[in-house]
Amino acid sequence: MAETRSVDTRERILDTAERLFTANGFDGTSMRQITGAAEVNLASVNYHFGSKEALMREVFRRRLAWLNTERLRVLDEMESKAGDKPLKPSQIVEGFFGTLLSMAQDESRGGVTFLRLLGRTLTDPADFIRTFLADEYQEVVERYKSALFKALPDVPRAEIAWRFHFMLGATSYAIAGTDALRLVTDWGVEDEDAIDRLDRLPQRLMSFLLGGLRAPLPKF
Amino acid sequence: MAETRSVDTRERILDTAERLFTANGFDGTSMRQITGAAEVNLASVNYHFGSKEALMREVFRRRLAWLNTERLRVLDEMESKAGDKPLKPSQIVEGFFGTLLSMAQDESRGGVTFLRLLGRTLTDPADFIRTFLADEYQEVVERYKSALFKALPDVPRAEIAWRFHFMLGATSYAIAGTDALRLVTDWGVEDEDAIDRLDRLPQRLMSFLLGGLRAPLPKF
DNA sequence: CTAAAATTCAAACGAACGTATGAATTATTG
DNA sequence: CAATAATTCATACGTTCGTTTGAATTTTAG
Incomplete structure (x- = not known):
């Protein structure tokens, strides 16, 4: 044994x-x-x-391995169903961020603990973490970004890339859930909201992300 | 001397x-x-x-003192001009996040260095940092949230608070600018974009934030 | 059952950490 | 100028850190 x-x-x-x-x-x-x-x-x-660093990498690797596979599987499936037609932006956003958020409810995939760790680590200054995460994420991000480029042919690519960046930030931060500013806890709102914070977060977040993605282009 | x-x-x-x-x-x-x-x-x-912790607090305090004052000044001015009428959501968002972004161009207020530090620190797990930042931010956030409640009387307060949270996340992340995912650097886009990344970020971000804030409410 | 391989264990290593001390130096004040 | 206060300095303290070592133990394999 x-x-x-x-x-x-x-x-x-x-x-x-x-x-x-x-x-x-x-x-x-x-x-x-x-x-x-x-x-x-x-x-x-x-x-x-x-080493301690190698342990950190392995903590991420075992979770991201699944997440990457799942995200690619979902995208492949959507694209094969769509044939030549471009995907709807909402599908793409749902595929990328919905997959992530689904980990919150799955304790065997790390649950909220891992999601918080991921959210916080994305802004970690340590070099070895940045390098590692970039390598782990790169392929999948490329694929989803390309899908967005195709889905929004009239929007400048730079704009799409930035908005992808913003969406990632909003999601990371929502997940990291620092309560640093007591934004969520101290608003004096009906009690029910305290309970369903986590179940309703995906829908709330998705509305916000899509609103941002579809916002009018800035005038320079 | x-x-x-x-x-x-x-x-x-x-x-x-x-x-x-x-x-x-x-x-x-x-x-x-x-x-x-x-x-x-x-x-x-x-x-x-x-102590080292006290040094960290002072690093933030000297920058946030100005930021808090400026944010309140801007809000006061807008509200006194508007009289009894509620402010436009875009004004409020611009007042809160525009003030922050303006620090990037002002080296005497810490410039991008401080903004990156702030963005990263908002998700820092250390207790003394969270406590300190919450105390520093609380009053101003309350004021701006209240302004948003008044500006959007038909939107549930919980929804507004969440979207404020999302906006903060998108902004923090955009500012922290980790390039962790090489989202911004590796998109193979015209050269000009590499240069004006920082000048145009405010407009890009503001469009995104307002799009998210005004997005259709999620259906549960 | 026995030899080899894998794993666990207690102990120790040198390095780096934040902090404290008291003397030396510099600036202020009357 | 003399005293007093403020600041700088070299040095050391005790602790904790990540890692290593070699023996003890457990598991695997022939």
Whole structure:
């Protein structure tokens, strides 16, 4: 049962690291915190992953592997159904961001914990993180951007690329859900809203994103 | 000239810390890096500010003091001109986010460096940062949110608050400008766009934000 | 069952961290 | 000019960090 035990250790480390990185950041989380909370030996991280940075990369890799595959699958399916016709922008946005948001409800894919980690990490200054994330994301982003170019042939490509960027920002931030500005919690609104914050977020966000994507072009 | 020299030291530390925090994050920047680059003694940070955390707070405080004042001034002016009539949503958005973006061109207010720092810090997990930023932002956000409630009486307040949140995210992310996904740099577009990225960003962003704010309400 | 491979473990490493101290230096004040 | 206060400085403290090591243990394979 060595392999089983080993897999247990690996996964326990990954789950714990994911949780602590989300709560305290990469620099703010020590190997001793991780191994302590995961109830494994301190040296096991270096044994299984090689280094703390490599652990961080693996935390992302196992989740993004699925996300990338799923996003490409959804896009492939939409494009094959559409034949030669361009896709509707709403389809594309839904395919890209809806896939992401669906992870929130799936605990086996990291749930909200991973989504928060991803949202925060996209603005992390550390080089190794930026490089890694860029590599992981690049192909899928290219594909979706191309789909948007095709779907909106009259909109300048630079404009589309920027709006894609803005959409990513709005989504990351909504997901990271910092409450930093107490925007959400302190508005003195009916109680029901406190409950369905997360279930209704996808629809709210999607409306906002599509509104932004379709906004009149700026005049320079 | 003791006081002059002292002010020099203080400001040199603040400027250097602002730059290094932006480049490497709070945890990723050591006191020795800061004092070394600023060419001041290691102990001077603790002498002038008390601690590393207090230095971080002061880095923000000196910039946000101006930003808060300016945002309130703009809002007050718009409201007094409008009298009893509600403001136009575009005015409010422009007042809030335009003020922020104007800092990018003003090196004496921190320029793009501070804006990037702010954008990144809004999703920072560290408690003392979240608490501090929430306190600094709260009053102004309340005022602008109230203005939006009044400007859009038919839109549910929860929806407005959420969209404010989304707008903040899009803006933060656009400003943080991580290029994490190489979205902006690698789109193979005419050369001119590489140059005017920053001058045109305000107009591009404002169009997007207003499009999102005015989007049709989601159906649940 | 036994040898080899994989994994766990306790312990230690040097380096870097934020902070504190007290003397030395510089500036202010009367 | 003398005293007093403010600031700078070199140095050190104790802690925590990521990583390494080699022995102990467990699992796998012949």
